[in-house]
Amino acid sequence: MSIHIDAPIEQPAVGAGPAPRRGRLSGGSAIELFGIPILVVVGFLLYVWWRQTATLDSIEASSLDWSEVRLEVWQHLKLTVVASLVVVAIAVPLGVLLTRPRLRFLAPAVVGVANAGQAAPSIGLIVLLFMWLSGWSGFWVAILALALYGILPVLRNTITGLQGVDPTLVEAGRGLGYSGGSVLLRVELPLALPVIMAGIRTSLVLVVGTAALATFINAGGMGGMITAGITLYRYPVMVAGAVLIALLALLVEWVGRVLELLVRPKGI
Amino acid sequence: MTTMESTDKQQHTVSGAEITLDGVSKIYRGQQAPAVDNISLTVPAGEIVMFVGPSGCGKTTTLKMINRLIEPTSGTISIGGENIRAKKVDELRRTIGYVIQGGSLFPHMSVAKNISIVPKLLGWNTSRVKDRVDELLDLVGLDAAKYRDRYPRELSGGQQQRVGVARGLAADPPVILMDEPFGAVDPITRQRLQDELLSIQRELHKTIVCVTHDIDEAIKLGDRVLILQEGAHVAQYDTPEVVLSSPANDFAQDFVGAGSSLKRLSLARIADLELKTPTTAKVGDSTAQVRSRAEANGDGSVIVLDDRNRPLGWPWLRQLTGEKIVQPSGDLINLDSRATLNDALDTMLVSGHGGAVVTGDRDAYLGVIDFKTVTDFIEEMQREAETETKAAPAAGSDEHPASRISIAPTDEELDGGREG
Amino acid sequence: MWDFVVDRREQLLINAWNHAYLVILAVLFATVIAVVLAVVVTRLPKVEPVANAVSAAGLTIPSFALIGLLLPVTGLGDVTALVAVTFYAVLPILRNAIVGLQGVEPGLVESARGMGMSEPMTLLRIKLPLAWPVILSGIRVSLQMSMGVAAIAAYVLGPGLGAWIFQGLTQVGGKNAVNYALSATIGIVLLALILDLALLLVGRLTTSKGVRV
Numbered sequence: 002m003s004i005h006i007d008a009p010i011e012q013p014a015v016g017a018g019p020a021p022r023r024g025r026l027s028g029g030s031a032i033e034l035f036g037i038p039i040l041v042v043v044g045f046l047l048y049v050w051w052r053q054t055a056t057l058d059s060i061e062a063s064s065l066d067w068s069e070v071r072l073e074v075w076q077h078l079k080l081t082v083v084a085s086l087v088v089v090a091i092a093v094p095l096g097v098l099l100t101r102p103r104l105r106f107l108a109p110a111v112v113g114v115a116n117a118g119q120a121a122p123s124i125g126l127i128v129l130l131f132m133w134l135s136g137w138s139g140f141w142v143a144i145l146a147l148a149l150y151g152i153l154p155v156l157r158n159t160i161t162g163l164q165g166v167d168p169t170l171v172e173a174g175r176g177l178g179y180s181g182g183s184v185l186l187r188v189e190l191p192l193a194l195p196v197i198m199a200g201i202r203t204s205l206v207l208v209v210g211t212a213a214l215a216t217f218i219n220a221g222g223m224g225g226m227i228t229a230g231i232t233l234y235r236y237p238v239m240v241a242g243a244v245l246i247a248l249l250a251l252l253v254e255w256v257g258r259v260l261e262l263l264v265r266p267k268g269i
Numbered sequence: 270m271t272t273m274e275s276t277d278k279q280q281h282t283v284s285g286a287e288i289t290l291d292g293v294s295k296i297y298r299g300q301q302a303p304a305v306d307n308i309s310l311t312v313p314a315g316e317i318v319m320f321v322g323p324s325g326c327g328k329t330t331t332l333k334m335i336n337r338l339i340e341p342t343s344g345t346i347s348i349g350g351e352n353i354r355a356k357k358v359d360e361l362r363r364t365i366g367y368v369i370q371g372g373s374l375f376p377h378m379s380v381a382k383n384i385s386i387v388p389k390l391l392g393w394n395t396s397r398v399k400d401r402v403d404e405l406l407d408l409v410g411l412d413a414a415k416y417r418d419r420y421p422r423e424l425s426g427g428q429q430q431r432v433g434v435a436r437g438l439a440a441d442p443p444v445i446l447m448d449e450p451f452g453a454v455d456p457i458t459r460q461r462l463q464d465e466l467l468s469i470q471r472e473l474h475k476t477i478v479c480v481t482h483d484i485d486e487a488i489k490l491g492d493r494v495l496i497l498q499e500g501a502h503v504a505q506y507d508t509p510e511v512v513l514s515s516p517a518n519d520f521a522q523d524f525v526g527a528g529s530s531l532k533r534l535s536l537a538r539i540a541d542l543e544l545k546t547p548t549t550a551k552v553g554d555s556t557a558q559v560r561s562r563a564e565a566n567g568d569g570s571v572i573v574l575d576d577r578n579r580p581l582g583w584p585w586l587r588q589l590t591g592e593k594i595v596q597p598s599g600d601l602i603n604l605d606s607r608a609t610l611n612d613a614l615d616t617m618l619v620s621g622h623g624g625a626v627v628t629g630d631r632d633a634y635l636g637v638i639d640f641k642t643v644t645d646f647i648e649e650m651q652r653e654a655e656t657e658t659k660a661a662p663a664a665g666s667d668e669h670p671a672s673r674i675s676i677a678p679t680d681e682e683l684d685g686g687r688e689g
Numbered sequence: 690m691w692d693f694v695v696d697r698r699e700q701l702l703i704n705a706w707n708h709a710y711l712v713i714l715a716v717l718f719a720t721v722i723a724v725v726l727a728v729v730v731t732r733l734p735k736v737e738p739v740a741n742a743v744s745a746a747g748l749t750i751p752s753f754a755l756i757g758l759l760l761p762v763t764g765l766g767d768v769t770a771l772v773a774v775t776f777y778a779v780l781p782i783l784r785n786a787i788v789g790l791q792g793v794e795p796g797l798v799e800s801a802r803g804m805g806m807s808e809p810m811t812l813l814r815i816k817l818p819l820a821w822p823v824i825l826s827g828i829r830v831s832l833q834m835s836m837g838v839a840a841i842a843a844y845v846l847g848p849g850l851g852a853w854i855f856q857g858l859t860q861v862g863g864k865n866a867v868n869y870a871l872s873a874t875i876g877i878v879l880l881a882l883i884l885d886l887a888l889l890l891v892g893r894l895t896t897s898k899g900v901r902v
Contacts, residue, residue: 032742040746120833120881122840125854125874132857132867210751214841217858227757231845236761243757247750254749338803363805373800377818377897387804420899436804446803 034262037255044248048241057237064229064238074249076221080140080212081205081253084147088204092152093197096159097185108160115153123150123211131218139220143212150211151204158200162193195265202257209253213246223249285476286349286443288312288335293344295330304330305501307344312493314349314443315474319491321481322524327501328480332446335478336365348444363387366445366475371453372433374421380406380432381417387440405435408472410465410632427458434466438473447479451486457602460612463490464605471607472630484525488513488536489609496521509536539613539627540606542646544636549574552581554594560586572626572634573597579632583622603628606635613643693868701853705876708849709884711842712835715771719778720828726779727786728812737787744780752777752838756845770847774838778831785827789820818897825892832888836881840873850876 052065063069099108127146134142166189174184190197216224226242229235288311295305305327312318320328333339335346337358346353353361374383384405385398393401403413409431421429430451437445450466451459467490470477481487487494488509496504496512498520505517513536516522548563548571563571563586570585573594582597602616603626616625617640624639694701730740756773763769793816801811817824843851850873857870893901 032738033745036742037746117878120836120878121874122837122851122854122877124837124840124844124851125870125877128854128858128870129867129874132861132870206749210749210753213751213753224753227753228844230757231760239757239760243754246754247758250749250751250754251746254746336803338799359805359807361805362803365803367800367803369796369800369803371796373794373796375797375801375815375819375899377900379899386806390805420897422899 034255034258037251037258041248041252041255044244048244048248052241055237058235060233061235061237064226064233064235065241070226070245073221073223073225074245076215077209077212077223077246077249080143080147080215080220080222081209084144084151084208084212085201085205087144087148088151088155088208089201091148092155092200092204093159095152096156096163096197097190099156099160100163112153112157112160115156118149119153124214124217126150127211127214127218139215139218142218143215143220143222147208147211147215151208154203154207155197155200158196158203159193162196162200163189165196166192195261198257198261198264202254202261205257206250206254209250210246284441284443284474285315287314288444288476288478289347290331290334291345291347293331293334293341293346295327295334295339296342303342303500305334305341308501308503309344310495310503310506312476312478314476316492317470317477317479317490318493318495319479319481319487320495320497321484321487322497322501322504323499324482326497326499328495328497329448331497331501332448332478332480335444336362336367336446363390363440364442364444366437366439366442368433368437368445368447368450370449371426372421372429372431372436374429374432374436376421379418379420380411380424383421383432384436384439386436387442391440393440401439402435405438406432408438408469408631409435411435425458426454427462430454430458430462431465434462434469438469438475442475444476444478447477449480449482452481457615459486460608460615461602464608464612466490467607468605468628468630468632485611496524537610537646537650538606539604539608539610539638542610542638542642544627545624545639545642546636547572549634550594551576552594552596556589556592556594559594560589570622572637574634577631578634580626580628580634583620583626601626603632604638605629610643610647613638617643690868690871693865694872701850701872701876704848704850704852704873705880708836708839708851708877709880711767711770711774711839711848712832712880712884715774715835715839716778716828716832718771718775719782719831720824722775723779723782723827724786724817724824726783727790730783730787731790740783740787744783747776747780752841753844756842760845765846767848769845770839770842770849773842773847774835777838778835781830781834782824782827785830786820786824789823789827790816792823793819819900822892822896822900825888825896829885829888829892832884833881836877836884840877850880 057065095111098104099111123146126149127143130146131139131142134145137145170188170192171184174188175181179187212222213224213227215222216228223242223246226245227239230237230239230242290308290310292307292309293305294303294307296303308331320332322328330339334341335348335353337353348365356364374380375386378386381399381402384402388398388401402417406413406416411428411431416424416428416432421432424432430453434450437447451462454462463486466477479490481490491509493507494509494512495506496517498504504524505512505521507517512521513525516525548559548566548568550559550562550571550573552573552575559571563569568586570583571589572583573581573596575581575596580601580603582601584597588597602619604613604616606627606629608616608627613625617623617638622637624637627635627638629635726740730736752773755776756769759769759772763772797815797819798811801815802808806814839847839849840851840854843849843855846852853869853873857866857868857873860866860869
């Protein structure tokens with residue numbers, strides 16, 4: 002599940018080809034912006050209709066009981082949100098540090114390590130952390146694993162975004178008498194924000210998908226419906242779980258997209 | 270100069286084919302006004318016809334209808350009397366050379382591969398293709414051994430354009446279409462490429478249709494110039510001399526621009542002037558003998574030629590050291606005999622000799638043109654122009670010829686263009 | 690750990706081989722599918738935003754969810770694993786193939802057509818070779834991503850190293866649990882590196898010197 006969303010576009014180091022034309026992608030973006038919520042709502046309504054009309058045996062009915070589903074959705078969202086907050090709290094300051102003149106030289110090494118870490122399979126990482134941190138609750142192990150997974154895109158984009166700020170603007174800021182900190186807050190971060198937000202969206206999608214694996218270490222989440230369906234040989238449960246996770250993931254991605262648009266400074 | 274051209278044509282068999290357009294129109298989908306509106310035209314076999322006009326006048330559309338990259342809405346086009354729709358489109362195109370701006374070489378193919386595309390499509394065998402590639406590289410003034418395996422990005426802009434021309438000529442097509450072929454290079458390189466095209470044409474006599482937006486280029490290269498206005502309406506279709514001396518209407522007059530009598534400077538070719546013949550030497554000649562010959566002729570410098578009679582350098586006598594004449598270091602900019610006097614002035618100004626070496630077919634040495642010959646000729650033309658002006662006042666006649674002289678920026682062409 | 694690996698080296702190698710085999714096969718299929726789709730998409734400009742939207746949405750769907758959706762159709766085992774891995778592998782390649790094909794300069798295509806190359810010939814000899822470096826970088830991303838998806842597919846009895854991760858999970862607390870999970874995880878990372886290097890090499894061999902970066 003180590004899905005590199007937008008990887009060809011946000012990983013310029015990998016690509017050898019011409020830069021994709023942003024303008025061309027905007028047509029797709031419009032479809033995604035309006036199409037995805039419609040898709041999610043329609044999908045969810047279909048699920049509700051099916052749930053109300055299908056004849057389910059007792060095992061299926063209990064697995065897909067509304068309170069059970071609500072709990073799993075709630076757990077899944079909690080995992081996603083907490084892990085994403087941890088990611089932002091770590092990756093953005095780290096990215097800022099790694100673009101300061103004194104620490105700049107460390108940036109390639111750190112990004113390199115993070116890149117290599119991304120090659121580790123998510124399921125392996127979660128299972129291993131669970132075994133090593135036997136004293137921790139499943140929830141926090143899952144948070145740690147998800148956060149480790151989600152850091153790279155935000156870190157990379159924070160560094161890229163800050164490096165992309167026109168140095169003359171920074172100089173102009175200093176010339177106006179801003180301190181280094183004020184220049185960072187008032188000039189650099191606002192200008193880098195779109196790029197950072199794109200990283201956060203990528204990370205959100207990674208985290209919401211990987212959270213489906215939390216069920217393997219008893220940390221809850223919607224993966225439970227799929228594993229229950231498989232172990233109980235109940236296809237309806239499994240498919241329902243899969244559809245609901247997919248819908249949630251699409252929704253979370255959409256929220257990320259909307260956030261990205263909302264925080265984009267006017268004039269960029 | 271017309272006499273010279275006609276003798277030229279008698280000496281060579283014309284390999285081009287006549288192109289006729291009959292009532293050809295093109296209306297793009299969703300547009301009201303036709304891009305090309307009922308154009309009829311004959312391009313004589315073996316001539317260069319320049320399509321010139323402002324952007325959007327339909328000249329490129331007209332060109333591309335000849336190789337069916339654009340299909341006409343109505344009308345017929347024939348080449349050599351045969352309707353172009355009679356053949357399969359890909360087969361038709363393989364018999365028409367196509368050269369576009371910048372050469373448009375395929376970056377993932379070597380120079381040789383680029384040139385051999387059409388011959389291979391036509392099923393030529395490997396050794397014939399290989400020989401043809403070398404022959405063409407030689408024809409466009411590139412050393413085959415040095416350049417055939419290079420990739421386009423390893424060439425300068427001018428070299429890429431030369432390969433583009435070679436590619437267009439590859440399968441010896443009777444007709445060649447060119448779309449702004451020299452638009453992407455600097456002025457000095459452009460001038461040399463134009464000269465080379467003229468020299469190649471003197472040898473091959475293809476039918477060449479070339480689109481340009483530059484009236485000076487049109488006048489220099491064209492046997493005929495077609496001035497187009499909006500909708501590809503023909504404003505004038507005639508020889509450069511007539512286009513300059515009597516524009517058919519206001520549009521043609523405006524397009525040709527002010528000072529048309531002076532523009533005729535660019536009609537005068539070096540071939541019209543008398544060339545000087547200073548002392549020459551071959552690589553390998555005895556230095557002492559060459560020196561004494563030069564002193565006997567009263568020359569301070571000699572022109573060194575290679576074994577195929579191509580000029581290599583123009584050293585001063587004091588630069589001749591050693592027992593035998595060796596290939597001079599530093600490069601020489603030659604002028605083709607079809608180059609215009611404008612070109613000659615440009616080239617002389619960057620030469621240290623107050624003159625320029627003139628070459629003919631395949632860069633063979635013809636002689637030297639000096640500054641005085643050119644200025645005398647200009648003065649004579651100026652006098653003619655003035656008498657003409659008195660008869661019928663034309664704008665811009667007060668412009669001094671010197672204002673036409675400009676030094677164009679140089680590039681790697683100066684030292685890299687003519688190696689080998 | 691070392692003794693554990695040495696004792697089970699045969700099984701480990703078989704699993705690694707199967708993992709690599711699954712991923713390579715899936716990426717090969719995906720490359721063909723993605724390039725064909727990209728060729729279609731770039732010829733129909735109206736479809737392109739839809740294709741981009743679908744590929745973005747596709748990447749959003751968690752692989753575990755997709756596996757759940759596939760199971761009723763393809764059952765437990767290799768087929769589900771192959772289909773799931775291929776599905777994800779298509780998306781980055783598709784995206785890059787579209788960008789790559791669109792990046793081919795129109796003048797070059799016109800030149801090719803003007804010289805009398807047929808349309809399929811232009812595609813095979815001009816467009817695809819020029820887009821290849823971009824497509825290749827998409828394949829590299831796909832390959833890395835597929836390693837992880839293949840590991841998850843082991844839960845539904847797909848082949849490869851993922852099986853040991855789940856075996857470790859079922860034996861939690863047992864003496865070899867960590868060994869199973871750790872050797873499989875490290876094995877996948879190593880395999881990812883090896884295949885990436887191999888792909889770089891293939892890329893070098895299949896990319897013309899004239900367009901190599």
